[in-house]
Amino acid sequence: MSPLLSGSLFHSSPFNPSSPHAQVISDLFILVLYISAVIFLVVFGSLLYAILRYRGKPGQPDPAQEFGNAKIEIVWTALPFLIVVFLCVFTVKTMYSADPPAKGGDPDLVIIGHQWWWEARYPKSGVVTANEIHIPVGKNFLVRLESADVIHDFWVPQLSRKMDAVPGQVNYIWLQASEAGTYLGACSEYCGAQHAWMRIRVIAQPEAEFEKWQQEQLKVPSKPTTGEVALGAELFERLTCVNCHTISGTIAEANVGPDLTHLASRQTLGAGILENTPSNLARWLANPHAVKPGVLMPNMKLTESEINLLVAYLGTLK
Amino acid sequence: MSETPIASETVDSVSKVEEYKGLYSWVASVDHKQIGILYLIFTIIFLLLGGIEALLLRIQLAQPTSTFLSPQAYNQLFTMHGTTMIFLVVMPMLIGLATYLVPLMIGARDMAFPRLNALSFWLLVFGGLLLYYSFITQGGAPNVGWFSYAPLSEKPFSLWTGGVDYWALGLLVAGIGTVSSGVNLITTIFALRAEGLTIRRLPLFVWMVLVNSFLIILALSILNASLVMLLADRLLGAHYFRPATGGSAILWQHLFWAFGHPEVYIMVLPAFGILSEVIPVFSRKPIFGYEFVAGSTVAIGLLSFGVWAHHMFTVGLGHILDSFFGIASMLIAIPTGVKIFNWIATMWGGSIRFTTAMLFAVAFLVQFTVGGLSGVHFAVVPIDWQTTDTYYVVAHFHYVLFGGTFFGIMAGIYYWFPKITGRMLSEGLGKIHFWTMLIGFNLTFFVQHILGLIGMPRRVYTYPDLPHWGMLNLVSTIGAFILALSVLVFVWNIIASLRNGKPAGDNPWDAWTLEWATTSPPPVHNFDRLPPIRGRRPLWDFTHPDKADWKVHEKNGT
Numbered sequence A: 001m002s003p004l005l006s007g008s009l010f011h012s013s014p015f016n017p018s019s020p021h022a023q024v025i026s027d028l029f030i031l032v033l034y035i036s037a038v039i040f041l042v043v044f045g046s047l048l049y050a051i052l053r054y055r056g057k058p059g060q061p062d063p064a065q066e067f068g069n070a071k072i073e074i075v076w077t078a079l080p081f082l083i084v085v086f087l088c089v090f091t092v093k094t095m096y097s098a099d100p101p102a103k104g105g106d107p108d109l110v111i112i113g114h115q116w117w118w119e120a121r122y123p124k125s126g127v128v129t130a131n132e133i134h135i136p137v138g139k140n141f142l143v144r145l146e147s148a149d150v151i152h153d154f155w156v157p158q159l160s161r162k163m164d165a166v167p168g169q170v171n172y173i174w175l176q177a178s179e180a181g182t183y184l185g186a187c188s189e190y191c192g193a194q195h196a197w198m199r200i201r202v203i204a205q206p207e208a209e210f211e212k213w214q215q216e217q218l219k220v221p222s223k224p225t226t227g228e229v230a231l232g233a234e235l236f237e238r239l240t241c242v243n244c245h246t247i248s249g250t251i252a253e254a255n256v257g258p259d260l261t262h263l264a265s266r267q268t269l270g271a272g273i274l275e276n277t278p279s280n281l282a283r284w285l286a287n288p289h290a291v292k293p294g295v296l297m298p299n300m301k302l303t304e305s306e307i308n309l310l311v312a313y314l315g316t317l318k
Numbered sequence B: 001m002s003e004t005p006i007a008s009e010t011v012d013s014v015s016k017v018e019e020y021k022g023l024y025s026w027v028a029s030v031d032h033k034q035i036g037i038l039y040l041i042f043t044i045i046f047l048l049l050g051g052i053e054a055l056l057l058r059i060q061l062a063q064p065t066s067t068f069l070s071p072q073a074y075n076q077l078f079t080m081h082g083t084t085m086i087f088l089v090v091m092p093m094l095i096g097l098a099t100y101l102v103p104l105m106i107g108a109r110d111m112a113f114p115r116l117n118a119l120s121f122w123l124l125v126f127g128g129l130l131l132y133y134s135f136i137t138q139g140g141a142p143n144v145g146w147f148s149y150a151p152l153s154e155k156p157f158s159l160w161t162g163g164v165d166y167w168a169l170g171l172l173v174a175g176i177g178t179v180s181s182g183v184n185l186i187t188t189i190f191a192l193r194a195e196g197l198t199i200r201r202l203p204l205f206v207w208m209v210l211v212n213s214f215l216i217i218l219a220l221s222i223l224n225a226s227l228v229m230l231l232a233d234r235l236l237g238a239h240y241f242r243p244a245t246g247g248s249a250i251l252w253q254h255l256f257w258a259f260g261h262p263e264v265y266i267m268v269l270p271a272f273g274i275l276s277e278v279i280p281v282f283s284r285k286p287i288f289g290y291e292f293v294a295g296s297t298v299a300i301g302l303l304s305f306g307v308w309a310h311h312m313f314t315v316g317l318g319h320i321l322d323s324f325f326g327i328a329s330m331l332i333a334i335p336t337g338v339k340i341f342n343w344i345a346t347m348w349g350g351s352i353r354f355t356t357a358m359l360f361a362v363a364f365l366v367q368f369t370v371g372g373l374s375g376v377h378f379a380v381v382p383i384d385w386q387t388t389d390t391y392y393v394v395a396h397f398h399y400v401l402f403g404g405t406f407f408g409i410m411a412g413i414y415y416w417f418p419k420i421t422g423r424m425l426s427e428g429l430g431k432i433h434f435w436t437m438l439i440g441f442n443l444t445f446f447v448q449h450i451l452g453l454i455g456m457p458r459r460v461y462t463y464p465d466l467p468h469w470g471m472l473n474l475v476s477t478i479g480a481f482i483l484a485l486s487v488l489v490f491v492w493n494i495i496a497s498l499r500n501g502k503p504a505g506d507n508p509w510d511a512w513t514l515e516w517a518t519t520s521p522p523p524v525h526n527f528d529r530l531p532p533i534r535g536r537r538p539l540w541d542f543t544h545p546d547k548a549d550w551k552v553h554e555k556n557g558t
Ligand code: HEM
Pocket: A115, A116, A117, A130, A131, A194, A239, A240, A241, A242, A243, A244, A245, A256, A257, A258, A260, A263, A266, A268, A269, A270, A271, A272, A284, A285, A292, A295, A296, A297, A298, A300, A310
């Protein structure tokens, strides 16, 4: 990450790349911006000159009538052509270094777009999570993108090209971060009511920390036996939550909504709309539609005490 | 050409159509001038509607996590805004201008098929009404964006709203009318030119309308067919675009953009034509490189059918296809650049009069260049992989369509309003209109380049409170209100000038093409007499008999 950009306007932009793949795109983009600036200045400069120099005065006789000049036309057709050839070469070259073909390898990560959240599966370890994706620093993850419903698009500008998640098709991208940190991204293909809140966080951690995180995520939460937490757990299995969500070690095994097994370890709720705090969780459970209108989770019409029990229970799922 | 003395020829008058009077004439008319005016009135009304929709969107986005609009309302409004501006404002405004002007510019009595002409317009009206009717149906207006990507636009995902059905039906009805306009304009230009007006002497506006009409016939037919397929999916249970039952989501994109990219040129070529009339007249010089301006238009027209997949670089078509379409798209920059150079060369060495029309034309050149350059960025495929579907795209196409085409249309309206109405638009109000529009436009849309680059996707009803996002969006919203003000000045200028504008006379700008050879407004039959046509600028030749273009060319042997 360029220290120049930390805290600046372009901090989370493609111009502050943190992977070799995003780096080559950034380099190309900056080159093309320079070329564009030169072209703009040539056009604008000659236009400005013409405006200032050839402003007509009242009563002035008609200027000389020229009809064109084939030689000049050829010059200003050929020059842009050369620029285009130059750009084509760089374009194709950069395509292959920014996005090397995946050649059907086994993915390290499978990301599935849902209206309006991201399912993340790590097939090699078996971890399943949502919206917040952990990766080890410096490792090049092959990511397979799928969709459960409509077209979405996975975009984390500092790390990789964007790529659509298309129903009935799989796409691959490479995901890598050269430095530890949290990288922000978002769904970048309009996908319905809550397209705005389909945000992505990629959390890049040193290899050891990442391994620790995976181990935590793989733990099956023990069944609580006493107090509010136990009542909450019981409530969770009794209500229809289990028709849509998974919590390992319980009867909840559905995949309509995000996996909640380690909900409390995540930073946000509702794909980025709320910070993950007990009071926000209570707000969500009281009525998800008040928080995220149009969301596909129904209002469960819970009583306040039910909400408190559920919050207590879900809060233990670290 | 033989050396006959300049003599006026009478246009053989077509059997006189019954003249209707009053309000009824506006419904029953088959006169291309009346229909052209109807197009302009219709599109200005929809411009105001589309503008109000845009203001609502910008109010919602002025601050992060705002709740002024619900996501459902926001999504309906951006869909309607885009659909309105493209299908009910920009395209019909250009067709309306062409309907009014082409017969006059070629010295014809009317369009080739006057009744079909009326049908085209009224189909557009009914299409527009069908689309807007959706607002009062259960579930409201369509909410899937102006390109209605499948499968979001399919029943399982847009179950509660018939909006998408109205969207498809409305566009289909209007689209049939648009194809007929294309047929009508082509026939008119080929068959009804006055004697002496060869294809190589056509005014450039007519040239561009001609190329444009071919694009319309080919592209709109693809759209109409795709809309029928989408309707079949939604209403008859077909499966073209539904992956869940064996269809293909990507097929819709291929079909839509096979229409959609030529559509972009359909919305810009006639504006190029307007510039090619306005800039020479106000620079007091003929267009520089007529053949190259016309020829590059044909090149753009042909290329525009081979670049559609540049809207699909993130779909996962593979690098081979992506490269092909990227390179083809970059090629379009060449004929487009040639035009810009030719316009500047026309001004070069001229004696420029900065009327409001000319100011809009000059602003077009600058803004269109900005939009053109960001367009090249998308053709550079890896840059597209970072910027597509962000506010960078929103900035880009507004620079092309608003900063370009719409400013061009404004130039055209200030230029031809005297011909159409017999009165001048106020230049004083015109300058206020121009400067507020220039400032408002650039304030609104320039910052959106930055928003896109710092990660703001397009079509989001709100956004998190990230550093700088709120401030940049606020600037954009303020710009939008300045823009709205400028549109009000424009409408006021029209109303005020219709009431008591200066009388125009036949040829207030001392222009050279045939429409200025008749009265303002022209009589029902357009021309009593036509000047002889021996070159591209018949009125110049007429007023400068010893410096006539054909004499110069004869002397130079060109
Ligand atoms: C009382 C029972 C339920 C509880 C406690 C519950 C809890 C939650 C929580 C905490 C989230 C946020 C997860 C995250 O952001 O990572 C969530 C999201 C979600 N839930 Fe539920 N849920 C329940 C019932 C349901 C049901 C019945 C459905 C299916 C009809 C459902 C569908 C969803 C969906 C689709 C999301 C993702 C929303 C988005 O971010 O767009 N939930 N739920």
